[in-house]
Amino acid sequence: MMDNFISQAELDSLLRKNGELNGKEETLMMPEDLDILSEVGNVTLSAASDALSKFLKQKVTISAPTVEALTFEAMAARFATPMAVAAMQIKGDVIGDTLIALEPEAAAAIASIVSGGDPVGDWAASEALAGLSTATLAALTEGVNYTAGYLFEALSEMTGLTVEPFTAETSIWEGDAGKRLAKHFMEKPVCVMTATIGINGQALGALWHLYAGAHAEAIVAGLHKKYNPEASEEDLSTNAVPVPERLPMVEEKPQPAVAPTKTSAAPFTASQATSAPLPEVEVQKPMFAPIKESSKAPQQKNLDLIMDVPLELSVVLGKTKKTIKDVLSLGTGSVVELNKLADEPLEIHVNGKLVAQGEVVVIGENFGIRITQILSREQRVDSLK
Known part of the structure; x- marks a missing residue:
């Protein structure tokens, strides 16, 4: 087949x-x-x-x-x-x-x-x-x-x-x-x-x-x-619900949800459902309790969710621009002059964004950075220009 x-x-x-x-x-x-x-x-x-x-x-x-x-x-x-x-x-x-x-x-x-x-x-x-x-x-x-x-x-x-x-x-x-x-x-x-x-x-x-x-x-x-991995063609073909070729031509009318009384011995029929009056229902507006304002802001809880997110902190010693010719001419012992003066503070970047300035210190056998200034929002915006 x-x-x-x-x-x-x-x-x-x-x-x-x-x-x-x-x-x-x-x-x-x-x-x-x-x-x-x-x-x-x-x-x-x-x-x-x-x-x-x-x-x-x-x-x-x-x-x-x-x-x-x-x-x-x-x-x-x-x-x-x-x-x-x-x-x-x-x-x-x-x-x-x-x-x-x-x-x-x-x-x-x-x-x-x-x-x-x-x-x-x-x-x-x-x-x-x-x-x-x-x-x-x-x-x-x-x-x-x-x-x-x-x-x-x-x-x-x-x-x-x-x-x-x-x-x-x-x-x-x-x-x-x-x-x-x-x-x-x-x-x-x-x-x-x-x-x-x-x-x-x-x-x-x-x-x-x-x-x-x-x-x-x-x-x-x-x-x-x-x-949408579940919506594959195989799933659609194998899990399809069979539809009958011809539906019965019967008009079903809603029946009221009324329990039969004890005196009624005959079964409840569809003709009785259509002729019986529907019960009156009283409609009211829903009542809700007033919403109380919480004095405790959830800011601390939200911050706790991101406390373990790793960030990359880098210190920029200086920068310079060179042509391809200058870069190709570099060799062992070559000196590259940067745009920083000896007494200028170094830039501290977090995920590539300038956030602070500092100076180099020596901690044991490693270099470190001592933060001397945290930049304000205006200073950080100016540094992006």
Whole structure:
């Protein structure tokens, strides 16, 4: 009997061919799945912006993405202008390629920061991309590798899938987008997340994150499996309640909840239920006791719940900026000058936030820090500017 059934893949293929014969455009993904992928993009691109901010030491923002499922030809047509494209392989539960593309202005600004220059240049977009050297493209690749680690870690935590970036390579795409895309996506449908990237409050251009259609479907399926594991197809098919083909045409009318009297010898019938008057019920408003205000605030009890949460405390001795050339020239015995004077207090950070200042002390054979000042809220806000 099982030989008479067709698989879901064969059914999709038949529906696809039927749609082509009828001249209808195929729906690549359901709107509900695209909404789910938008939430995934919010989480993953937010993690990417935090990682890129750390890498560039500049404030990087990435807007909430819009998600589309496009045909291969429609996606290739979007590469009409030059784009800086980082191609990387992913492995784990999802295997294949994924692409991150940047418009010229954004790519040129990031390249300028990596090279130690002004984050916002005045070049034309085409000139900016044409001037990117091999070393700068390699530096962009390093930034993509760093950012991808955070992006796919957030994706794995959200979906329960193991997704790890393997390699990345950045190049400039100027024409032949169809041939270039074909090297990375064997599946024709392509899912693209489109967002706007900005640095230090200035929007620089679009950022695209491209998945193969099969990868996007695997991400949606992973979310369903993680957050609704009991609603699998097997459960729905095996635990379904049988429904009779034909229901009896009997109109059941409500019967009053009245106990039969002792003088009644005959059974209570449906006709008597319809003719007997319903008893009157007295309706009153509910009365509640007044709510007493508790004088004891639960703040201490709430604080007790988080007392065992570990926090990372770090002391910043000083910072400096160096170009790639300066970093490569460092060797054993090299001295790096920091931006701190000898008598200036050191910064004490808790989970990356500046909270206090102090001075170095020696405790036995270890270094320590003596807190000399706890920063006020206004001072902490000023330190973030």
